[in-house]
Amino acid sequence: MRKLYIVKTNRDFENIIKNGFCLKNKYYIIHSLPNELPYDRFGISVSKKLGNAVFRNTYKRKIRSIIDKYKKNYVNKKDYIIILRKEAINMPYDLLEREFFSLINNNKKGLNNEKEKK
Numbered sequence: 001m002r003k004l005y006i007v008k009t010n011r012d013f014e015n016i017i018k019n020g021f022c023l024k025n026k027y028y029i030i031h032s033l034p035n036e037l038p039y040d041r042f043g044i045s046v047s048k049k050l051g052n053a054v055f056r057n058t059y060k061r062k063i064r065s066i067i068d069k070y071k072k073n074y075v076n077k078k079d080y081i082i083i084l085r086k087e088a089i090n091m092p093y094d095l096l097e098r099e100f101f102s103l104i105n106n107n108k109k110g111l112n113n114e115k116e117k118k
Contacts, residue, residue: 004039004041005039005040005041005042006041006042006043007041007042007043007079007080007081008043012043012079013043013045013081015033016031016032016033016043016079016080016081017031017081019033020032020033020079020081021033023103023106025099025102025103026085026087026088026099027084027085027087027088027091027095027096027099027100028082028083028084028085028088028099028100028103029082029083029085030080030081030082030083030103030104031080031081031083032078032079032080032081033078033079034077034078034079035077035078035079036077037077038077039077040071040076040077040078040079040080041078041079041080042064042067042079042080042081042082043079043080043081043082044060044063044064044081044082044084045081045082045083045084046059046060046083046084047083047084049086050084050086050089051089059084059088062093062096063082063084063096063100066096066097066100066101067082069097070100070101070104082100
């Protein structure tokens with residue numbers, strides 16, 4: 001994933017979490033908010049409570065790999081914050097991939113439903 005597609009600043013993280021649409025499952029919490037850029041951006045958060053820096057970076061690399069693999073499926077000009085939950089520890093990669101993809105697809109549906117309510 002190129003640096004262009006990464007949410008880096010704390011202010012952006014807070015804005016997306018506070019004002020964005022949120023979906024959760026057993027392994028992830030995903031916040032999303034439309035942006036005004038011609039591409040999607042992703043921020044990944046793995047808590048210090050889950051493990052040391054080596055552990056956190058390993059899981060961030062796994063999530064980045066999943067994002068790169070399915071990037072074409074969710075090109076919709078949004079910012080995403082992906083938070084890994086404790087239950088995701090020691091889960092096989094293919095299960096994490098499947099759960100992430102299902103949650104992203106639900107996120108598309110959820111945002112469309114939220115627009116209709118307004």
